[in-house]
Amino acid sequence: MRSDITIEPLDLERDLDLLHAWVTHPRSSFWMMQDATVDDVRSEYGDIVASDHHDAWLGRIGGRPTFLVETYDPRRAPGLADLPELIDGDLGMHVLVAPPAGRPVAGLTTDVFDAVMAFCFDDPTVRRVVVEPDVRNHPIRDKNVGVGFTELREIPLPGKTAMLSVCPREDWDAPMVVPAGAAVGRPMTGSLLRSSSSPRGTSGRIETPDHLTPDHLTPELLDRAQRHLVAKALGEFSHERLIAPTDRGEGWWRVETDASSYDFTARVHALEHWVVDAASIVRTRDGEVVAADAQELIAELAPVLGIPDALLPTYLEEIASTLASTAWKVRHRRTPVADLVDAGYQELESAMTEGHPAFVANNGRIGFDLDDYVAYAPETGNTVRLHWLAARRELTRLSLGAGETEQSLHDAELTDADRSSFEATLRALDLDPADYLYLPVHPWQWTHKLAITFAPDLARRDLVHLGEGSDEHRPQQSIRTFFNASRPERHYVKTALAIQNMGFVRGLSPAYMAVTPAINDWVAETVAADGELQDCGFGILREIAAIGYTGDAFHRLATPSPYRKMIAALWRESPVPRLEEGDQLTTMAALLHRDADGDALVTAWIKASPLAAADWVRSYLRSYLRPLVHCLHRYDLAFMPHGENLLLRLRDHVPVAAFMKDIGEEIAVMGDLPLPAEVERVRGDFPDDVKALAVHTDVFDGVLRFLAAILDEDGVLAGEEFWDLVRETVEAHAADHPELADAAERYDLLRPRFRHSCLNRLQLRNTLQMVDLTDQAESLIFAGTLRNPIARPDGESPHP
Structure with missing residues (x-):
C-alpha cells in the first residue's frame, strides 16, 4: 500500500x-x-x-x-x-x-x-x-x-x-504498510464511534473505479450487450432494406444467413421502423441454439451489407467497441429514469446510453484504451482539464465572431492564474507571449498525437505546451466537445480528437473553420430577426471563435490528410446564461433514452407534466419541428437537427423552446437567398427531391420515428395519433404563413412518399469516412422510397 x-x-x-x-x-x-x-x-x-x-x-x-x-x-x-x-x-x-x-x-x-x-x-x-x-x-x-x-x-x-x-x-485483507500519518490528530481510543444525523448516500462509495479492471466484461453483461446490439442491427438493417425478415406469424420473424437463422418477435411501426425484442432472439446454427453475437451477425451478412473486404475488420472493431461501451453502461450506468425526471443538464448528458439511434456501430472510439474510455467518455461522468498550447501567431489562424476580440476571448476563457502561468512558461523559454495565440487541446490528443507527431513543431517552439487549464470540463455526447463545469456560463470548447468514431476521424480543419464564426453570426442574426422563430422560442448557440495551427509539415504537402485536422479548436456559446427561472435543460437525445430496465424518460416526463400526452407532443413539435419547417420554407435553410445537435428547454417537464448547435459544419442554404461572401460556402446545389429530406429524413426518419415508436410501445400515444400531430404542425405553419405557399408547394412535406436515405449504408460502404463534408448530397445512398406517415388523405387539396 x-x-x-x-x-x-x-x-x-x-x-x-x-x-x-x-x-x-x-x-x-x-x-x-x-x-x-x-x-x-x-x-x-x-x-x-x-x-x-x-x-x-x-x-x-x-x-x-x-x-x-x-x-x-x-x-x-x-x-x-x-x-x-x-x-x-x-x-x-x-x-x-x-x-x-x-x-x-x-x-x-x-x-x-x-x-x-x-x-x-x-x-x-x-x-x-x-x-x-x-x-x-x-x-x-x-x-x-x-x-x-x-x-x-x-x-x-x-x-x-x-x-x-x-x-x-x-x-479484512490488510495491506502490508500502514499509511504514513494515519493516526495524526486521531482522538483517543473509542472516540471514533460516532453517528451521523443522516447517513451519507455514498457510504463506502469510491467515486473513481479501478480503471484497469474491466469489471464490465463478464459473460452475463456481454450477453446483454450482444442481444441489444443484435436486436438493433436486425431492426436498422431491416429498416434500410439490407435484409428482409420473413413473417413467421403471431409476431415472429426470421432472418437467415448462410451460417445461421435468427428468430425473433418484433413490431413494425410507421416508416418501416422495427422494434425487435432483444430477449426473444433465438439464433440457430447447424440445428443447435447458439449465442447471439453482433460481430458474427455482421460477418455473416457482410455480402449483403456491402462492406468492402479491406474495411470489414475496421467495422468489426467499431462493433466490438460499441459492445464494450454498452456492457460498461449496463454495469455502471443504471440510473432509473425516475431519478432523471428532475435531473440537471450534465447529469442527463452523462446518463445517455444509446449513442446515435440509427447507427449500429455508434460507439467506436477507436484509439482509446480502457483508461481513456473511463477518463474521457461522456457516460462515465468524469471531468477533464484541457491542455493548452501556445501556437506561434504567424502560423495560426484565429477567427472571431461579432463582438469578440482576442482579448475578450482570453479574458473569459482563461483565469488570471492561467494567463500568468502561461506567460511565465513562455518567458522562461525566452519567448515573447505577444508572438503566440492560446489553443486548447484534448488531453488524449496532446499525449497520443501532438507530443509525438508534431515533435518538430514543439522543438522549434512554434508550439509550446503550457500545461492544464484550471477549469474542469465535462465531455458531451459528441465526445470532443466540453462543457465548462467550473464556470457553466462560459463557452463550450470543441477540440480536435484523432480517434475513429462512427465513420470519421474526429478532427477539425483549420481551413474549413476559418469562416465558422461568420456563418454562425449570419444564422444567429437571421433567427433572431424572425418573429415566427422567436415566438417558437428557437435559438442558436453560436460558435463564436475558431483557431487552428497550420505551421506543420502536413500543411505544406499538396495532398490533404487527417493530419491537417489535429490542432484546432472552437468555442461555442453556453446555453446557461439564456435559461429562465424554472427551466430544465436537456439534450434532445434524452427523448429516446430508456434505462437499464427499459423505462423511457420521455414517458416519465409526460406523466410528470400537467399536460395530456397529445398536448405535450404538440408543445414539443412547436419547439422543434415548426421552426425547422419555417427555416426551410422562408430561407431554404436546413439544419442537421438530430438529438445531439439540439437542446430542449423544459418547463414543468414540458418542452417549450429549443437551442440549435453545431452550426458551422451542418447547415445548408438550398436556394438563391443572398448571403455574405464569407458565408457562401454553405450554399448547396441539391436536387429538388433531396431538398425536402432536410425534414423527411433528418427529422421524420432520424428522430420522430424513434420517438413515435417509444410512445406507442409504452401505451402513451398511438403511432397514428402521433403522426397526425406532426401533420397538424406542418399544416398549421402553412395556414399561418400564406406568403410562403410557393415554398410549401415546392417542398411538399405532405407528399405520399419520399426517398429513403440510409445512414448505415453510408458507414458500411466506407467505415473510415462515410460522407464527403464538402459534397454531402452526392454521398447519399438511397433504398427506394418510404411511405410518408403525414401524407394527406386521398382527395385533399395539396395546398392550404
Missing part, C-alpha cells in the same frame, strides 16, 4: 471551498448534496465537527487533498440505531474520492480504500466496519465485497434503499 497517504481532521474554514466543490460535483450524486450551497456545506459539516460521535477527515496523497472520510457510531444513527445486526465495536464509514483533475490514476481508489480501512482498524476497539451503500451502486458494492465486506440485507434510509454491509477485522 502507498506510504504517502495521510489522514487528518477536517479544518472546515480551510477546506470549505474544496469540500463544497467535491460534494456538489456531478460525480458525487450519491453523496446527496448536489444542490447544496456553500452555507449548506458549512452548516452540515459544522454540525459534524461539533458532534461528539461523528468525525470528518481529510485525506491527502503526496500532500494533495484527495479524499474525504466520515466515521460514526452506526448504533446512534437514524435508520440504523435499532438494527439487530449491529454490535459493540461497529464503526460506520463513508468515503468520497475527489473527482479526478485530468487523467484518472489507475489503482488510486484501491489505495484510498486500503488506507481508510487501515485508519478505521487502527483503533483496537473497532471490531467491524459498517457501510450502507445505495443498492443501485453496484461498483462500490462489488469493491466492498472484494475487500472483505459481507452484504447482510437491504434497509430503508433517508433518500435511498441501502445495502447494509459489514467487514469484521478478521475478514
Whole structure:
C-alpha cells in the first residue's frame, strides 16, 4: 500500500471551498448534496465537527487533498440505531474520492480504500466496519465485497434503499504498510464511534473505479450487450432494406444467413421502423441454439451489407467497441429514469446510453484504451482539464465572431492564474507571449498525437505546451466537445480528437473553420430577426471563435490528410446564461433514452407534466419541428437537427423552446437567398427531391420515428395519433404563413412518399469516412422510397 497517504481532521474554514466543490460535483450524486450551497456545506459539516460521535477527515496523497472520510457510531444513527445486526465495536464509514483533475490514476481508489480501512482498524476497539451503500451502486458494492465486506440485507434510509454491509477485522485483507500519518490528530481510543444525523448516500462509495479492471466484461453483461446490439442491427438493417425478415406469424420473424437463422418477435411501426425484442432472439446454427453475437451477425451478412473486404475488420472493431461501451453502461450506468425526471443538464448528458439511434456501430472510439474510455467518455461522468498550447501567431489562424476580440476571448476563457502561468512558461523559454495565440487541446490528443507527431513543431517552439487549464470540463455526447463545469456560463470548447468514431476521424480543419464564426453570426442574426422563430422560442448557440495551427509539415504537402485536422479548436456559446427561472435543460437525445430496465424518460416526463400526452407532443413539435419547417420554407435553410445537435428547454417537464448547435459544419442554404461572401460556402446545389429530406429524413426518419415508436410501445400515444400531430404542425405553419405557399408547394412535406436515405449504408460502404463534408448530397445512398406517415388523405387539396 502507498506510504504517502495521510489522514487528518477536517479544518472546515480551510477546506470549505474544496469540500463544497467535491460534494456538489456531478460525480458525487450519491453523496446527496448536489444542490447544496456553500452555507449548506458549512452548516452540515459544522454540525459534524461539533458532534461528539461523528468525525470528518481529510485525506491527502503526496500532500494533495484527495479524499474525504466520515466515521460514526452506526448504533446512534437514524435508520440504523435499532438494527439487530449491529454490535459493540461497529464503526460506520463513508468515503468520497475527489473527482479526478485530468487523467484518472489507475489503482488510486484501491489505495484510498486500503488506507481508510487501515485508519478505521487502527483503533483496537473497532471490531467491524459498517457501510450502507445505495443498492443501485453496484461498483462500490462489488469493491466492498472484494475487500472483505459481507452484504447482510437491504434497509430503508433517508433518500435511498441501502445495502447494509459489514467487514469484521478478521475478514479484512490488510495491506502490508500502514499509511504514513494515519493516526495524526486521531482522538483517543473509542472516540471514533460516532453517528451521523443522516447517513451519507455514498457510504463506502469510491467515486473513481479501478480503471484497469474491466469489471464490465463478464459473460452475463456481454450477453446483454450482444442481444441489444443484435436486436438493433436486425431492426436498422431491416429498416434500410439490407435484409428482409420473413413473417413467421403471431409476431415472429426470421432472418437467415448462410451460417445461421435468427428468430425473433418484433413490431413494425410507421416508416418501416422495427422494434425487435432483444430477449426473444433465438439464433440457430447447424440445428443447435447458439449465442447471439453482433460481430458474427455482421460477418455473416457482410455480402449483403456491402462492406468492402479491406474495411470489414475496421467495422468489426467499431462493433466490438460499441459492445464494450454498452456492457460498461449496463454495469455502471443504471440510473432509473425516475431519478432523471428532475435531473440537471450534465447529469442527463452523462446518463445517455444509446449513442446515435440509427447507427449500429455508434460507439467506436477507436484509439482509446480502457483508461481513456473511463477518463474521457461522456457516460462515465468524469471531468477533464484541457491542455493548452501556445501556437506561434504567424502560423495560426484565429477567427472571431461579432463582438469578440482576442482579448475578450482570453479574458473569459482563461483565469488570471492561467494567463500568468502561461506567460511565465513562455518567458522562461525566452519567448515573447505577444508572438503566440492560446489553443486548447484534448488531453488524449496532446499525449497520443501532438507530443509525438508534431515533435518538430514543439522543438522549434512554434508550439509550446503550457500545461492544464484550471477549469474542469465535462465531455458531451459528441465526445470532443466540453462543457465548462467550473464556470457553466462560459463557452463550450470543441477540440480536435484523432480517434475513429462512427465513420470519421474526429478532427477539425483549420481551413474549413476559418469562416465558422461568420456563418454562425449570419444564422444567429437571421433567427433572431424572425418573429415566427422567436415566438417558437428557437435559438442558436453560436460558435463564436475558431483557431487552428497550420505551421506543420502536413500543411505544406499538396495532398490533404487527417493530419491537417489535429490542432484546432472552437468555442461555442453556453446555453446557461439564456435559461429562465424554472427551466430544465436537456439534450434532445434524452427523448429516446430508456434505462437499464427499459423505462423511457420521455414517458416519465409526460406523466410528470400537467399536460395530456397529445398536448405535450404538440408543445414539443412547436419547439422543434415548426421552426425547422419555417427555416426551410422562408430561407431554404436546413439544419442537421438530430438529438445531439439540439437542446430542449423544459418547463414543468414540458418542452417549450429549443437551442440549435453545431452550426458551422451542418447547415445548408438550398436556394438563391443572398448571403455574405464569407458565408457562401454553405450554399448547396441539391436536387429538388433531396431538398425536402432536410425534414423527411433528418427529422421524420432520424428522430420522430424513434420517438413515435417509444410512445406507442409504452401505451402513451398511438403511432397514428402521433403522426397526425406532426401533420397538424406542418399544416398549421402553412395556414399561418400564406406568403410562403410557393415554398410549401415546392417542398411538399405532405407528399405520399419520399426517398429513403440510409445512414448505415453510408458507414458500411466506407467505415473510415462515410460522407464527403464538402459534397454531402452526392454521398447519399438511397433504398427506394418510404411511405410518408403525414401524407394527406386521398382527395385533399395539396395546398392550404
